[in-house]
Amino acid sequence: MKHSALQIFRQAWSSHRKWPRTWSSPEPKPAYDVVIVGGGGHGLATAFYLASEHGIRNVAVLEKGWIGGGNTGRNTTIVRSNYLLDGNEPFYEWSLKLWEGLEQSLNYNVMMSQRGVINLFHSDSQRDGFIRRGNAMLMHGADAKLMDRDELEKVLPYLDFDNARFPVLGGLCQPRGGTARHDAVAWGFARAADQLGVDIIQNCEVTGMRIKDGAIDGLDTTRGFIGAGKVGLAVAGNSSRLASMAGLRLPLESHVLQAFVSESIKPLVDTVVTFGAGHFYVSQSDKGGLVFGGDLDGYNSYAQRGNLPTAEHIMESGMAMMPCLGRVRVVRHWGGVMDMTMDGSPIIGLTPVTGLYLNGGWCYGGFKATPGSGWVFAYTLARGEPHRLNAAYRLDRFSAGRIIDEKGVGPQPNLH
């Protein structure tokens, strides 16, 4: 059923009790052309683009829990393409362009809101670095604008502009950046993929991989063996665990990242703001809660919960940027498990096992990449080779010395 204003009107006559299920829940078939492991945004987007762009519809998405119950439902919903390096910016900009037309392609309201993303700077050298990044963005066809203090005071009057240590000198703004409703992104991709014939199989955990003569043959799961011509892993947070079933060691560590939501308040932050002297980012949801986060906890963790020192540190960063936050109460916080790669950039491409493809290493930037990641991963799975937009994200870049280290901190995953 196609969603439309007319449909809402019609369904109202039956008190909205006759809407069909958003996606079906079929029993797994014995084998598929392509099996995607991981029913988050990236896996579902991959299945959708395999079916819609490449005509490959004999596809299953296996999810150990429920659709969008992992990092897709745990992030802070920010969408942007404000990167510096050649390997990153064209990919993220393509992803942002897909976001801009996503509701039409999926026929689903993902509540995409291009409210702008502002990165604050607090010193002359930081301003110079941001100008360089802004110019790189413009050269790759993205949008960027430098804001001085006067402009910022109009949109964010409550910032601590005259902070003694970290005065706010200005900001780099990407007006096309913003937020989207993360659950709706998973549901929208699931619904659209399901309508194109993709099987979405929930409560189905992969327990082993069968490899014959160096090529993938299928997957052992909690719902039995499922044969597969090709397998795509999109299980960020658990990539090492899945890859180890194929005998691979990956250049990444799993870390926990916390996120926080405050009580609902009247409209206060109508953009996305990031602090440049610490790590803190905040936006406001349509329900009115401030959604914010900051640094990783910093140690290997598969626990989807964080510790207090990091929570305190994030609150302190927020207070340094926006002292009025001190009056707001936090009502929820949680953790998600991130694949932190050795260079802070994702991995999308082939593995040494024929027919096994990896999409992971999203560090804490996976949400904004959802449509772009699915689009290039579908291309890579369909053609057996990477698209030029993800060619730099190959797994063997570490042995080749072609790392993409946006922050320049070296192979220390908890610093990216």
Add this chain to the structure above:
Amino acid sequence: MRIPCPNCGERGLEEFSYRGDATVTRPTSIEPSSESAWLDYVYLRDNPYGPHWEFWHHISGCRAWFRLKRDTVTHEVLAVALAAEVDGEDHRS
């Protein structure tokens, strides 16, 4: 999470900094033939779901480096040893 420093006993997490996997071995050779050993050391990790030997530094305390065996799912601490101790134990187990 509380971390047991071998010198100072159990202390708050905020006193420590983290280095990562303590089971990787720095190659002694700088010959081109040792390239894959360097790749292993610098980049590749087991990243286990469960017990993990890792380096911690009591940066705001006694400043000792030590190895900790910690469960990455439950945060349970299973063993601790000063990094300087050569005890012949295989820390990969």
